[in-house]
Amino acid sequence: MNSKFALAFLLLHALAIPAAAGEPAKSRYTAVHASADGIGKVYLDREIARVMSFHGADWLERPERIEEERPELLLSALELKPGMTVADIGAGTGYYSWRMAQRVGASGTVYAVDIQPEMIGLLEQQMSRRRAANVKAVLGGLTDPGLPPASVDLALMVDVYHEFEYPYEMLAAIVRALKPGGRLVFVEFRAGDAAVPIKALHTMSEAQVRKEAAVHALEWVNTARDLPWQNAVVFRKPSGLTKGATVD
Ligand SMILES: C[S@@+](CC[C@H](N)C(=O)[O-])C[C@H]1O[C@@H](n2cnc3c(N)ncnc32)[C@H](O)[C@@H]1O
Numbered sequence: 430m431n432s433k434f435a436l437a438f439l440l441l442h443a444l445a446i447p448a449a450a451g452e453p454a455k456s457r458y459t460a461v462h463a464s465a466d467g468i469g470k471v472y473l474d475r476e477i478a479r480v481m482s483f484h485g486a487d488w489l490e491r492p493e494r495i496e497e498e499r500p501e502l503l504l505s506a507l508e509l510k511p512g513m514t515v516a517d518i519g520a521g522t523g524y525y526s527w528r529m530a531q532r533v534g535a536s537g538t539v540y541a542v543d544i545q546p547e548m549i550g551l552l553e554q555q556m557s558r559r560r561a562a563n564v565k566a567v568l569g570g571l572t573d574p575g576l577p578p579a580s581v582d583l584a585l586m587v588d589v590y591h592e593f594e595y596p597y598e599m600l601a602a603i604v605r606a607l608k609p610g611g612r613l614v615f616v617e618f619r620a621g622d623a624a625v626p627i628k629a630l631h632t633m634s635e636a637q638v639r640k641e642a643a644v645h646a647l648e649w650v651n652t653a654r655d656l657p658w659q660n661a662v663v664f665r666k667p668s669g670l671t672k673g674a675t676v677d
Pocket residue numbers: 480481489518519520521522523524525542543544545548569570571572574586587588589592593594599
């Protein structure tokens with residue numbers, strides 16, 4: 430299946446995940462008429478995209494991803510070391526989780542977080558098939574991935590942040606889970622690039638990523654722009670912060 434057809438398939442199966450009980454205040458979000466790929470909720474001038482359903486999980490394991498995303502190039506840029514504790518937020522089937530697991534080794538840990546129980550089930554099958562014993566699957570919530578505070582050296586989000594229904598709350602919770610000096614990496618398909626065959630709401634510009642990160646206690650470190658279709662925008666939690674703070 431080529432990428433345009435694959436994406437059309439995924440959007441047909443996109444989920445409307447019910448809101449959690451006890452939802453946080455909505456004041457930072459604006460309701461709009463939902464576009465075909467969106468949930469009708471705007472955050473910092475961006476409509477949030479619908480979540481990719483587990484029905485489309487095969488797309489995440491497609492062989493052509495190696496050429497389209499160059500995962501090894503991305504992971505090399507992250508400088509993962511044996512013994513690190515890392516998180517794959519919105520892990521899907523664990524395409525990146527097991528690649529990170531190989532790099533942090535048996536003495537390291539990968540928390541693989543997703544909100545769809547079915548995706549967690551698929552991820553667990555993949556990790557068992559690949560004997561990736563250092564990957565811990567975590568069923569996260571819409572506003573919090575549920576990771577231990579100040580425990581993570583690096584959190585990776587590949588093609589997921591634009592789907593967070595509560596991006597502000599999720600980022601605040603991820604910052605709390607980072608160790609002081611820990612890094613957070615947004616990998617998003619490049620917006621406005623005609624060579625990237627992905628629907629607009631499933632892409633983000635580097636400027637938008639940086640705008641949304643700027644309201645949290647995160648320092649921009651660098652942006653890898655040499656991936657075929659994506660940018661990897663890297664931030665750091667300042668070393669002086671033990672819990673994580675946000676700026677409203
Ligand atoms: C397009 S898939 C990408 C999966 C994986 N990162 C990859 O690149 O193969 C997006 C995933 O993010 C998950 N997701 C969406 N919102 C989430 C949230 N608030 N917390 C955790 N996972 C989330 C979806 O369930 C889906 O599995």
